[in-house]
Amino acid sequence: MLSGETNLLPQAELRALLETYGNNDTQLFFPHPRVGIATNFHDRAGATRRGAFIRYGGQLIAIYSSKRFAEKYSMNDVLGPRQSFAVRVVSLSGTVDTGQWERVLGENLKRSNPNSIVNLDSPEELILGILYGDILLVSKSVVDMSSRQWRSRRPSERPFFHPSALEPKFGCALVNLSRIRTDQWLLDPFCGTGSILMEANRLGIQSIGIDIAGKMVRGTLVNLRSFNLQSCGVVHADSTQPPVCGVDAVVTDLPYGRSSSTIGRSTEDLALDFINRLPEVLRSGGHACIVHPSELNLESLGEIELQEQYQVRVHKRLTRTISIFKNVGISS
Ligand SMILES: C[S@@+](CC[C@H](N)C(=O)[O-])C[C@H]1O[C@@H](n2cnc3c(N)ncnc32)[C@H](O)[C@@H]1O
Incomplete structure (x- = not known):
């Protein structure tokens, strides 16, 4: 997920980083101006840590319809046995109760992975939900770059x-x-x-x-x-x-x-x-x-x-x- 600059530089930087770290099969899509999805790309952490305009980098688990998420989907095998996790949800469009979404996503993860442990302070896994339109995009192993010391x-x-x-x-x-x-x-x-x-x-x-x-x-x-x-x-x-x-x-x-x-x-x-x-x-x-x-x-x-x-x-x-x-x- 890219930071909120209004010009094309964040997308251009991400494209350049994928060219630097990716291979011939790497492809990049922007389903939303602030969301880039790369396929066949392995050095996610390296690119994320370098990107001036990268806010979060993670491994995409799935793209859901947010309208039907609560009743319809299960997130089995996202977490390992006794793995601790925290959930963060950001909304890129409209006013949304992200706290409510964090609860919904957290409950789903706990139900689907019953041995996992919620740990908000130092989780082994940070799960990120990104909401836009009626899409909920969920990723794991998320690196949060928001506290960089510019x-x-x-x-x-x-x-x-x-x-x-x-x-x-x-x-x-x-x-x-x-x-x-x-x-x-x-x-x-x-x-x-x-x-x-x-x-x-x-x-x-x-x-x-x-x-x-x-x-x-x-x-x-x-x-x-x-x-x-x-x-x-x-x-x-x-x-x-x-x-x-x-x-x-x-x-x-x-x-x-x-x-x-x-x-x-x-x-x-x-x-x-x-x-x-x-x-x-x-x-x-x-x-x-x-x-x-x-x-x-x-x-x-x-x-x-x-x-x-x-x-x-x-x-x-x-x-x-x-x-x-x-x-x-x-x-x-
Ligand atoms: C826009 S400033 C660079 C500012 C720099 N990016 C920064 O963040 O501090 C351009 C610099 O080019 C230098 N400069 C001008 N003519 C030059 C030349 N022919 N060869 C090398 N440096 C030159 C100037 O002394 C000036 O320090």
Whole structure:
């Protein structure tokens, strides 16, 4: 189940995570905008823990008609002998007495699995019911991601602050959209205060940042150290001539002049110069996830193929585009 953002980013992130962790047979359906069902997908916990917009991840048991659930269905063999469990129900449409539904579902589970034990504080199994329309979707082995500590890494909480800094949740989603795995290398060529590097590092991804401003390079290092995120290098350089090649993913937020310096160049020039270097910087098959002003129209450039684009509101008065490219060139 995805969190309630109104744009398409949560679905896009889930799709990207399934591409990263799934196999050729993995398929994804969205029976509701906030519910994704994947088939032939095995690393559910890994994907759930990474997803910035994933609220709950679990194993689907069944999809019921909510109208007839109480009298009609039985949930045998959902729980093991003497296994403890708790039930949570969320409603995605209309005002519903979810407490009443938790009782109905709990009673059904107890009746169908008589040796199981209700334990609301530390259950071995968390059972989740999701209600929408007249559907009740039930899953088990549920991981609840609602208590993640985004707040402690917000720009205002970091020792080095700059108004261009991204929110950690957004930075984490960008990393995931790049389809990078934890054993790979990520580059942020315009790293600023290090928001993207921090999120990549937190997920166990090794990363390199580049910034043309010495102050930003030093600030990024201070931020990374203060959160004990060390598996990362930061280089003082011009990213239109990047001193790096063959990384697995590029994730970045382009400078756009007002609050982040472009050192006298237009964002468009910087973007095009950098994208021109992508065939060397990004390995074949790797993705580049680039946030840029919506007025800037980025397109495929040779083997750097534009694959997806999303519009997002970064904050109240600022809309940005996320463009995702893939290096479709054949590796040399
Ligand atoms: C929008 S900010 C990045 C903000 C960053 N995502 C964060 O959350 O802190 C863009 C950064 O690009 C840097 N920059 C501008 N021109 C550059 C260039 N040619 N090469 C490398 N960095 C550059 C600026 O100094 C600025 O720190």
